[in-house]
Amino acid sequence: MLLAAGVAAIGVWLCVTFRTAVTSVLLALLGTALLGPLYRRLVAMKVQRSLAAGLTCAAVVAVVGGVTYIVVAALIDTGDQIVTSVRRAAEDLTEHLGAAGTSLDDVAGNAKELLGKFGGTAASGVISGLSVVGEVIAMAVLALLLVFFFLRDSGRALRALRSSVPRGSADHVEAMARRAFGAVEGFMRGTTFIALIDALLITAGLLVLRVPGAVGLGALVFVGAYIPYLGAFISGAVAILVALADRGVAIALWTVGVVLAVQLLEGHVLQPLIQSRTVQMHPAVVMITITAGASVAGILGMLLAVPLTAAAFGVIGELRRLYGAEAGGGT
Numbered sequence: 001m002l003l004a005a006g007v008a009a010i011g012v013w014l015c016v017t018f019r020t021a022v023t024s025v026l027l028a029l030l031g032t033a034l035l036g037p038l039y040r041r042l043v044a045m046k047v048q049r050s051l052a053a054g055l056t057c058a059a060v061v062a063v064v065g066g067v068t069y070i071v072v073a074a075l076i077d078t079g080d081q082i083v084t085s086v087r088r089a090a091e092d093l094t095e096h097l098g099a100a101g102t103s104l105d106d107v108a109g110n111a112k113e114l115l116g117k118f119g120g121t122a123a124s125g126v127i128s129g130l131s132v133v134g135e136v137i138a139m140a141v142l143a144l145l146l147v148f149f150f151l152r153d154s155g156r157a158l159r160a161l162r163s164s165v166p167r168g169s170a171d172h173v174e175a176m177a178r179r180a181f182g183a184v185e186g187f188m189r190g191t192t193f194i195a196l197i198d199a200l201l202i203t204a205g206l207l208v209l210r211v212p213g214a215v216g217l218g219a220l221v222f223v224g225a226y227i228p229y230l231g232a233f234i235s236g237a238v239a240i241l242v243a244l245a246d247r248g249v250a251i252a253l254w255t256v257g258v259v260l261a262v263q264l265l266e267g268h269v270l271q272p273l274i275q276s277r278t279v280q281m282h283p284a285v286v287m288i289t290i291t292a293g294a295s296v297a298g299i300l301g302m303l304l305a306v307p308l309t310a311a312a313f314g315v316i317g318e319l320r321r322l323y324g325a326e327a328g329g330g331t
Contacts, residue, residue, distance in 0.1 A: 202259065
């Protein structure tokens, strides 16, 4: 146990030290799992492998660029409404807390004073923010290139994996690798489909209730769906807050009903129907995994925690099947 803990600690340290490369590889694996069916369909249509991988990556760039443009345009168009609604809710809250000496003017004055005192810190924060943006762009470009190579050379990678392990265990290692990747592939496809349904239903409900920024809030729901439980809670809470600030208590309660109805549909129909065959994890395990991922790598850790845990569960399930089969054969 001490040896395993030491190896795990060294592995985590190496991942943190080389986080840019490790993150790009993990994101590329998630992208490969999501895009694998499209690539295989192109190959089945007799498209050359390199061309099929290139077309798949180009399609991803086009789709992501188009979706980003639509989301950003919607948020720009409705951002003022959302900010105004949230500010109105803050003003209502400060009116109730006025006896405690809290007001927006005090907050604004304190903010100006803090900015005056810590201007140098703010400037360094901007510089660090620019470096973070550069690092994110570098990771995205590297991940896209890795997706191309992972798609094109998947068969070569499998042969390299088999050649790097003892001949007697090559079949078992290949089975575990396929099981782990299948779990990640199922998670990515299922999550994307569920996120799309959630976003469409909640956007439709908000449009019917005439909540400002419905399209932008729906986009937030879609993005948040990739972080199980927590993402849905945050996006739903923002939608309810905007409805409460702009449309009043009655519409806010209707918004609560819409969000809860969609979450019930997801939890009792979509999740069991779509993901139960590929990702079988108890909700408590998912929440613990998300918390651990957040403590290690923040939002990115929350995004990667569940698919990586699904892959680990796939390996464990394959090991149990293999050892169970050997034990049964021995008796």
